Amino acid sequence: MTPVGQWQPTASVAALRERAGQLAYLRSFFDRRGVLETETPVLGRHGVTDLNLDSVGASFEPISGSPARSGWLQTSPEYHMKRLLAAGSGPIFQVFRAFRSGERGSRHNPEFSLLEWYRPGFTDVELMAEVAELVCGWLGCEQPQTLTYRDAMMRFAGVDPFAVSEQELEQRCERWLGAGHAFGLGRDGWLDVLMSHEVEVALRDQPPTFITAYPASQAALARISVQDGIEVAHRFELYVAGMELCNGYWELTDADEQRQRFLADNDARKRAGKPEMPVDGALLSALAAGMPDCAGVALGLDRLLMLRMGVATIAEVVAFPLEIA
Numbered sequence: 001m002t003p004v005g006q007w008q009p010t011a012s013v014a015a016l017r018e019r020a021g022q023l024a025y026l027r028s029f030f031d032r033r034g035v036l037e038t039e040t041p042v043l044g045r046h047g048v049t050d051l052n053l054d055s056v057g058a059s060f061e062p063i064s065g066s067p068a069r070s071g072w073l074q075t076s077p078e079y080h081m082k083r084l085l086a087a088g089s090g091p092i093f094q095v096f097r098a099f100r101s102g103e104r105g106s107r108h109n110p111e112f113s114l115l116e117w118y119r120p121g122f123t124d125v126e127l128m129a130e131v132a133e134l135v136c137g138w139l140g141c142e143q144p145q146t147l148t149y150r151d152a153m154m155r156f157a158g159v160d161p162f163a164v165s166e167q168e169l170e171q172r173c174e175r176w177l178g179a180g181h182a183f184g185l186g187r188d189g190w191l192d193v194l195m196s197h198e199v200e201v202a203l204r205d206q207p208p209t210f211i212t213a214y215p216a217s218q219a220a221l222a223r224i225s226v227q228d229g230i231e232v233a234h235r236f237e238l239y240v241a242g243m244e245l246c247n248g249y250w251e252l253t254d255a256d257e258q259r260q261r262f263l264a265d266n267d268a269r270k271r272a273g274k275p276e277m278p279v280d281g282a283l284l285s286a287l288a289a290g291m292p293d294c295a296g297v298a299l300g301l302d303r304l305l306m307l308r309m310g311v312a313t314i315a316e317v318v319a320f321p322l323e324i325a
Contacts, residue, residue: 248297
């Protein structure tokens with residue numbers, strides 16, 4: 001239990017200075033490449049439909065004494081930034097304060113710092129090269145290796161994610177969750193357990209690693225294509241010392257397909273006992289108006305700072321985490 005009167009920050013002055021240096025590094029990195037810094041709302045009309053993300057709600061009076069309105073603290077600036085792209089912004093980046101409910105742990109704080117950027121004309125492969133340049137330039141680490149999702153699962157968990165039966169997946173997950181606790185997670189839920197409990201643990205002893213070609217069912221806002229006869233998402237994540245740093249896409253630009261994915265998300269939320277979320281019609285309108293072909297990525301700045309400083313908990317790099325905020 002946190003003492004009520006605790007006022008001291010959990011992050012050291014050295015961590016505060018490193019964070020300031022990080023921001024200067026990022027702005028210089030993007031300025032040299034002609035990428036425009038932007039600002040978008042932290043409080044918006046919509047949350048996200050993603051089953052694995054829970055938005056933080058907010059209630060407020062637009063004018064004192066007026067009827068209260070509700071909104072959502074954004075889990076990322078993605079939807080607003082895509083509206084800027086559709087309006088002709090060109091390449092853009094943002095350092096953003098993001099909020100996610102249900103996420104508190106040694107590497108998670110409900111409020112956290114996120115770097116997000118978009119590159120019109122880039123594919124996911126081209127953006128991965130830029131991510132590696134930014135991350136390795138800051139951490140001084142070796143260049144990442146690249147493994148497909150399938151290769152990583154087979155190498156570190158001994159499972160072919162596209163061929164394994166659901167019964168076998170559930171049984172494997174019960175090793176980690178206990179008998180009966182894996183029931184009802186569904187195929188992607190079981191795969192996520194294997195990823196976090198087996199693959200990510202193994203990646204602690206690997207060089208920095210990009211994971212690519214995720215199952216199409218985990219595409220979210222990424223394009224899908226067929227590779228070796230299997231539908232996969234043009235999505236990538238970067239792991240350094242077993243810690244997930246970023247999540248990137250070769251972005252889906254088809255408004256109708258995105259609408260269907262949002263509706264499917266809400267069906268999944270309903271089955272999981274979570275509230276359905278209103279679909280962001282402004283984003284869909286931006287896609288329909290013609291968002292340019294692009295790749296985009298979100299990168300956790302607190303985690304990047306943890307790696308730079310060699311610390312184990314996010315509280316060591318965040319001045320006032322949830323418990324004393």
